[in-house]
Amino acid sequence: MGSSTPTKRGPVRDVYETLVAHGAPARILVDAHPHIGSNLLPNVVKAMRQTVIDAGGEVRFGTKMTDLIINGERLSGLIIEHEGEESELPGDAVILATGHSARDVYQLFQKKNLLLERKPFAVGVRIEHPQPLIDSIQYHYERGLERPRLLPAARYALATKIEDRGVHSFCMCPGGFIVPAATENDEVVVNGMSLSKRDSPFSNSGLVVTVEPEDTDSFAAEHGVLSGIAYQKDLEQTAKQAGGGGQVAPGQGLLDVLGRRDSSTLPETSYKPGLRSSRIDELLPDGVSGRMRAGLKRFGKQMKGYVTEESLLIGFETRTSSPVRIPREQESLRHPDCANLIPCGEGAGFAGGIVSAALDGLRCADALDGL
Ligand SMILES: Cc1cc2nc3c(=O)[nH]c(=O)nc-3n(C[C@H](O)[C@H](O)[C@H](O)COP(=O)(O)OP(=O)(O)OC[C@H]3O[C@@H](n4cnc5c(N)ncnc54)[C@H](O)[C@@H]3O)c2cc1C
Incomplete structure (x- = not known):
């Protein structure tokens, strides 16, 4: 590990150098938004495991x-x-x-x-757009033109406050895929990832609303300090039922979410297990759905073209952070x-x-x- 001056967050440079020493691309040492890629990460982790073993550590699988x-x-x-x-x-x-x-x-x-202790967390959806649309909005060129070769797939970060709760994009994945991330069979949970080249035709991001501990009080009588986990789980089981089997997830077009109506067809998606058209606007808890719709309208004004029939919301993104400390x-x-x-x-x-x-x-x- 190289030595570096710790920042307020800690020795960030040491972390990047350790990753590079174990096979991560050296560009993460200089990029403003360092990215390794889900295709490269497994070998980096394997190499780190070997370093632990070489230093006398033990890894016990299973x-x-x-x-x-x-x-x-x-x-x-x-x-x-x-x-x-x-x-x-x-x-x-x-x-x-x-x-x-x-x-x-x-x-x-x-x-x-x-x-x-209970702590705030956030829940919501994954929102997906065609990457060329996000590129044209962020790089300010006409849709239909090709992204200049030297520019990376464009990213965005959106945040606002609606009725005392944050609404924000989370873990945005340019040129990425939406993937299943449940840990039990009775849940559907979605998350996002990108390969190192970020070259899928889709852009996705979490689009989530903050949940304060008191928002989960209806689960507290039965679950005590774990009320936030019960709230998460309830939403994950709702997604499972709406999907109707396997890891099929509920989906709704963005304009239909805002118009509060069924989606008769859904835009194309990177989510491989498949989607079932569902009323995401109704399945989300009231405090989340209303704020998310208000936030989306605001984001549509900030990023002209973001609110479009080509965009899709997929349920649900629940594992943004732990509801418990x-x-x-x-x-x-x-x-x-x-x-x-x-x-x-x-x-x-x-x-x-x-x-x-x-x-x-x-x-x-x-x-x-x-x-
Ligand atoms: C699909 C996906 C994409 C992500 N993309 C990004 C990204 O692009 N950038 C980013 O910064 N973060 C990303 N994250 C988040 C990141 O993976 C986590 O923030 C990070 O891994 C947390 O590290 P951790 O060591 O605290 O916990 P974890 O990495 O979750 O490790 C916990 C470990 O403990 C083990 N464990 C749990 N219970 C037990 C037990 N009882 N006995 C023994 N072992 C146990 C688990 O199996 C696991 O191996 C992503 C997460 C997912 C799921």
């Missing part, structure tokens, strides 16, 4: 942490499950970085009465109820993306020295 062994205020190890067999894995400390979709881990914390003390980073447990990364609520998760990992690794 192994799941099912319990924390806590005696008083300290943890002495984990219960792990491999091929149906449980065993104890002793340890001096644990960095818990299980991601925002490990709902069983949050349930474990709730069961063991370990402190969790696993808290930690500010300096030591330890969990308030357990001296040698360090919550880390996106699942604990301290990161939102590859780089911020890596930066948080570095902080947590440093914090081990102080335990």
